[in-house]
Amino acid sequence: MQDITVVGCGVMGGSIINALLNANINVTIVDINKNAAEKFISRGAKYFASLDEAGDNDCILVNLPNHKIASGVLSNANKERLNGKMLINTTTSSPEEVSAMDQLAKDMGMMHLDAKIENYPGDIGSDKAYLIYSGCRQVFDAARNVLEAIGKAVYLGPDIIGASVIDIAVLDVHFGAIATLAESVAYCIKYKYSVESFIEQAKEILPIMLAGNYRAFSDECSNYTGSFEDASECTLRIETTAMKTILDSMHSAGVKTPCGDSILDLFQKGIESGNSSKNVVAIVNELM
Amino acid sequence: MQDITVVGCGVMGGSIINALLNANINVTIVDINKNAAEKFISRGAKYFASLDEAGDNDCILVNLPNHKIASGVLSNANKERLNGKMLINTTTSSPEEVSAMDQLAKDMGMMHLDAKIENYPGDIGSDKAYLIYSGCRQVFDAARNVLEAIGKAVYLGPDIIGASVIDIAVLDVHFGAIATLAESVAYCIKYKYSVESFIEQAKEILPIMLAGNYRAFSDECSNYTGSFEDASECTLRIETTAMKTILDSMHSAGVKTPCGDSILDLFQKGIESGNSSKNVVAIVNELM
Numbered sequence: 084m085q086d087i088t089v090v091g092c093g094v095m096g097g098s099i100i101n102a103l104l105n106a107n108i109n110v111t112i113v114d115i116n117k118n119a120a121e122k123f124i125s126r127g128a129k130y131f132a133s134l135d136e137a138g139d140n141d142c143i144l145v146n147l148p149n150h151k152i153a154s155g156v157l158s159n160a161n162k163e164r165l166n167g168k169m170l171i172n173t174t175t176s177s178p179e180e181v182s183a184m185d186q187l188a189k190d191m192g193m194m195h196l197d198a199k200i201e202n203y204p205g206d207i208g209s210d211k212a213y214l215i216y217s218g219c220r221q222v223f224d225a226a227r228n229v230l231e232a233i234g235k236a237v238y239l240g241p242d243i244i245g246a247s248v249i250d251i252a253v254l255d256v257h258f259g260a261i262a263t264l265a266e267s268v269a270y271c272i273k274y275k276y277s278v279e280s281f282i283e284q285a286k287e288i289l290p291i292m293l294a295g296n297y298r299a300f301s302d303e304c305s306n307y308t309g310s311f312e313d314a315s316e317c318t319l320r321i322e323t324t325a326m327k328t329i330l331d332s333m334h335s336a337g338v339k340t341p342c343g344d345s346i347l348d349l350f351q352k353g354i355e356s357g358n359s360s361k362n363v364v365a366i367v368n369e370l371m
Numbered sequence: 372m373q374d375i376t377v378v379g380c381g382v383m384g385g386s387i388i389n390a391l392l393n394a395n396i397n398v399t400i401v402d403i404n405k406n407a408a409e410k411f412i413s414r415g416a417k418y419f420a421s422l423d424e425a426g427d428n429d430c431i432l433v434n435l436p437n438h439k440i441a442s443g444v445l446s447n448a449n450k451e452r453l454n455g456k457m458l459i460n461t462t463t464s465s466p467e468e469v470s471a472m473d474q475l476a477k478d479m480g481m482m483h484l485d486a487k488i489e490n491y492p493g494d495i496g497s498d499k500a501y502l503i504y505s506g507c508r509q510v511f512d513a514a515r516n517v518l519e520a521i522g523k524a525v526y527l528g529p530d531i532i533g534a535s536v537i538d539i540a541v542l543d544v545h546f547g548a549i550a551t552l553a554e555s556v557a558y559c560i561k562y563k564y565s566v567e568s569f570i571e572q573a574k575e576i577l578p579i580m581l582a583g584n585y586r587a588f589s590d591e592c593s594n595y596t597g598s599f600e601d602a603s604e605c606t607l608r609i610e611t612t613a614m615k616t617i618l619d620s621m622h623s624a625g626v627k628t629p630c631g632d633s634i635l636d637l638f639q640k641g642i643e644s645g646n647s648s649k650n651v652v653a654i655v656n657e658l659m
Contacts, residue, residue: 094604175613177620178562201576203583203604213579215572237575239568248564249572251620252555255631256548256573257580258614261651262634263547264581267540268588269658272595274466276536280527282589284503284537285544287525288489290578291501292545293552295491300556301570307560316382316491325463326546332465332539339658343543345633346550363549370557370627 084229085109088140090156091174092119095204096146099173099233102208104128106232111138134160142169142226143193150180154187166192169222171230173198173214177251178244185218185243196222197243199250200234207233217245260289262342266333273336296363303364309371314362322363323350373397375517376425378444379434379462380407383492387434387461387521390496392416394520399426422448430457430514432486438468442475454480457510459518461486461502465539466532473506473531484510485531487538488522495521505533548577550630554621561624584651591652597659602650610651611638 085108089100092114100123103110111129112120120130131137134156143165147153153174157165170193172184181197188195201213212234216223223230223238230236239245264285271281295316303311326347333340349366358365373396377388380402388411391398399417400408408418419425422444431453435441441462445453458481460472469485476483489501500522504511511518511526518524527533552573559569583604591599614635621628637654646653 175616177616177623179620179623202579205583205604206579211579211582213576215576237572239572242564244562245564245568248559248562249569251617252558252569253573253576253580254613254617255555255558255621255628256551256577258610258617258634259547259551259554259630260544260577260581261584261610262630262637262654263544264584264588265637265652265654266547266658267543268592268652269655270540270543271536272592272655272659274532274536276530276533278592278595279589280533281537281540282585284525284527285541286578286581286585288501288503288541289544289548289581290574291490291494291499292541293548293574293577294499295493296549296552297570297574300552301567304556304560304566307566316493322546322549325542328463328465329539329542329546332467333543335465335467337659340543341633341637342547342550342630345629346546349550349553349629364553364556366550366553367557367560370554371560371625 084142084226086140086142087111087229088113088137088143089146090114090134090143091146092116092123093146093148095173095200095207097123098204098207099144099146100128102233103229105208106228108229108232111140113137135164139164142171142222142229144171144173146173150174150176150184154184157187157191162191168193169226170195171198171222171226172196173200175199175250176247178247181244181247194219194222195243196226197246199246201250201253202234210235213237215239215246215249217241218243259342266338266340266343269338270333270336273338299362299364303362304367307367309368311358311361311365313360317362318360319350319353319363319365320359323347323354326350372430372514372517374428374430375399376401376428376431377434378402378422378431380404380411381434381436383461383488383495384434385411386492386495387432388416390521391517393496394516396517396520399428401425423452427452430459430510430517432459432461434461438462438464438472442472445475445479450479456481457514458483459486459510459514460484461488463487463538464535466535469532469535482507482510483531484514485534487534489538489541490522498523501525503527503534503537505529506531547630554626554628554631557626558621558624561626587650587652591650592655595655597656599646599649599653601648605650606648607638607641607651607653608647611635611642614638
């Protein structure tokens with residue numbers, strides 16, 4: 084595939100267009116704001132203010148601020164012109180919104196591949212870019228070179244909500260790590276200890292620390308029943324004691340720990356439920 | 372160095388002793404519980420119930436349940452026998468406790484290297500084991516082969532509290548990730564979506580997602596002033612909107628989000644402080 088229409092030329096859409104032009108793909112831009120498209124027009128991109136005016140490319144990639152805007156743009160476009168075309172939607176959206184988009188795509192006669200971007204715009208087009216896709220396999224295969232120009236492309240399966248479920252789930256962990264990263268940076272600063280050294284070590288240590296937990300969560304929750312085996316290495320009670328030690332130390336350094344406090348409370352509820360000798364994964368019960 | 376005394380033969384101490392014996396190092400075990408040591412005695416380890424009875428090895432590694440027990444064992448031992456020896460302490464402890472241990476080591480005439488273990492016991496002795504050290508460089512160099520038999524050995528510098536500060540800081544992020552990992556697993560289960568697939572993707576995506584934040588926290592907080600540049604890619608307001616979307620979606624799936632709620636509250640306080648166009652690192656202010 085050598086031609087694609089990209090709807091949306093904001094920070095993320097612009098990064099995608101840049102990567103596609105770098106890969107010598109012909110890009111048609113659709114955006115109400117022509118200014119945002121100027122730098123790409125000068126590099127050979129075509130520009131139109133609306134989807135109905137745009138050229139007749141087989142594949143349309145949509146990257147808009149939210150689902151409401153994305154579905155508005157599609158449902159207001161000429162249905163006959165969209166019939167039979169491929170839709171790749173990278174707009175951030177919940178599983179319910181993705182299902183609604185899938186119904187809209189069916190109504191328009193389009194083949195629909197949902198896409199979620201797992202990196203910041205600055206990494207698009209580099210080997211750090213990582214995108215997950217779910218839905219129509221035919222679109223994934225046909226647009227493969229386009230998708231790989233954007234970043235690493237991982238197809239999760241035909242279930243259209245897959246990419247959105249994983250996107251939301253991963254983002255939640257991302258933000259849990261960010262909030263505690265901020266607590267820890269504040270803690271290092273209080274001790275006048277090198278933030279750079281902490282960050283350098285965190286990059287090394289966290290994949291190691293999380294390896295055991297990734298394993299435990301996957302093994303014990305893949306067929307979730309609500310009951311868990313006793314932990315072989317480190318029980319919820321031991322983890323809770325460790326968390327308490329950390330928070331005591333952070334408090335004594337004068338650091339607030341809203342995220343850490345919520346973690347300790349969650350762990351303690353897990354112990355009260357009788358899960359003290361279980362792995363930390365047993366707290367999943369408290370969240371259901 | 373071919374001989375070492377290990378004080379403490381619990382789950383972690385036992386894993387360390389196992390790794391040392393595998394590396395053909397002569398181990399003298401000190402523990403009040405002889406039963407725990409039996410399996411190592413049969414492999415050639417010596418055993419004594421107290422430090423004063425133990426052989427005269429130059430290097431003593433202490434791994435006990437907490438600082439109070441570790442400092443009790445050392446302060447009750449014969450000072451003349453410990454004079455001039457090397458102390459490596461892997462006991463979990465706060466910076467204040469490490470400072471107290473350092474004073475005790477000085478009083479006993481010992482050279483002191485503090486150590487913190489960043490992995491679960493099951494990974495000790497494998498290429499997944501990772502330990503950080505701070506304090507006396509001479510001990511680190513002399514005991515190098517012993518330390519490398521336990522795991523990857525990283526020397527942080529002569530500041531004795533270094534390893535404990537980084538240990539606490541990294542553990543806090545670890546637990547932030549664990550709590551949100553549990554939220555996300557609950558979310559996948561609610562959508563009947565594969566937990567294994569989520570865990571597999573989380574392992575790939577999280578280092579990528581965190582790369583930008585590691586960079587930002589390091590760049591903007593290494594010389595902390597309390598003021599931050601505007602974000603170039605993704606502002607605190609955008610991050611907050613994303614977090615809100617995630618929590619709405621998790622709530623609509625019937626998942627409780629105590630950790631996520633605390634994150635959103637923290638981000639919103641950051642915006643109220645006037646940091647909406649700043650990078651997410653600006654929330655460090657709210658924690659100080």
